[in-house]
Amino acid sequence: MFGCGLYGFITRKNMIAMLISLELMLNSVDINFVVFNRYLFPAQHEGMFFALFAIAIAAAETAVAIAIIINVYRLAKNVDINQITKLKF
């Protein structure tokens, strides 16, 4: 799942699709934590709590990213990363 997200992030040219791929990556990390907790260290719930907090953080990240992408769209009428290249070497 992490690999799928990584692949999507690198190949997609639409910023919204990139954001979706990032969500995939973050979710796979959450699952990783929960699975490690459930099968390796079932005595404590540290991984579960970490996953809970990571979900909240991921939600905040998405909100901020969506807001910024909407602003870019308003000004550039475009969310294709090949067109958004004004800042360059």
Place this chain on the structure above:
Amino acid sequence: MDYSQFLMMPQEIGLLVVFLLVFLYDTFMPAKTLKGLPLFATIVFGIFTIFSFFPVQDGMAFGDMFESNKATWAMKNILNIGMFIVLLQSIKWANSDFVSIRRGEFYELLLLTLFGMYLMISGRHFLVFVIGLETASLPLATLVAFEKKYYESHEAAAKYVLTAVFSSAIMLLGLSFVYGLTGTLYFNEIAKTIVDEKSLLLIVALAFLISGVGYKLSLVPFHLWTADVYQGAPTMVTSYLSVISKGSAAFAFFVIMVQVFGAAYASIWEWMLYAIIVITITVGNLFAIRQRNLKRFLAFSSISQAGYIMLGVIAANALGMASMMYYILVYIFSNLAAFGVIAVIERKTGKVTTDDYNGLFKTNPWLAFVMMLAMFSLGGIPPFAGFFSKFFIFLGAAKTGSVAVYVLVLIALINTIISLYYYLLVVKAMFIRQDECVIPAFKSHWTERAGLWICTLGIILIGLVSCIYTSLSEITASLTSMFSMV
């Protein structure tokens, strides 16, 4: 629950009080008094900066999740000083026409990111660290997009936020591997568990963790966002990103690498970091030479400075830690002086390229003088603070005694000479080259001048007042538990 634990975190509580005061002022004061908000925030934060110099109680709180000791105390004070200068210099900008309607948000978000950095510095559990890191980086994305009318600002913010989320996903994956290996996320317990752990998974986890934090520090394979974001963001936010955000991440990185993964120092991460430092310093320097926009130029210069800061981490001893904190302090003053001059000139004339600075000495001698001091200090010319900080950080790295690190210090020294070339290009433009359309003479606002005065005094005095470095090294020498794993 034992509420007396909150007494362990007086600096955090003080910062929250400052935030609340600014928030209440912004919300409840009548509209025509809001012009005074930036000055109010600066004064309140200045008072807080002075009060936070009172020593704090050492110890752990909240079930060993939060540590307060003399090093975290000193680091927070260093950040406070830098933050105060940033606030002082941003007063005039925050009251300008485009920004004034949102000035309250600017100060609130800025103070909250500082709170996140405090958590990064003091957290002794990876959950606290991750929350601090995100609290420090997400509001910064909105601050980068602060110039609502300018397209560049938004493009920079989009690049920043996408890469930030990507890097935090990579870092979280590394953390989940660490958790899978050790079954805990407390710094102390991980350090105990990985002593005889040499598995492949630990190498992968460390590589992911270094890339996640290396993104915040803009170390080289993870640096591509830096120049674009620095150029697009408002100059005040750029200066904040380049010093405060980077300084706090460097300190947290040191604590994680040395205290948690100290047992894996020689076997795993010394060589990872070694390679990163070499390419960071070199690439940062070589790319800085060809930049014409001063903000991009300082972005690449800050990349190579981050490489020098990492020399303190690879030293992994008390001397390295002290010289890293000292380096960050000096770097705050020098870089904020440079960005202060750029911000003043950009606000008055809108010019940011090196060629625009031709003949600046004729019309604005004081600004040219401060810029010259900043460049000399960043380049490491002897009487100024930058020389001493570079000297101590090389000394700390050389103290490890291995031949490889000696070679590393030699590479860093050669790069210092390369960096002098491009720093002096700016000085040459200001003092020697002539131009028809020189920036006209103008008078900057008193707050901006005050900020530049503080920076100038800092650059000149910090190197000469030796008690600062002595007290920092005494503080770090007393932290015996931190270096026990290396």
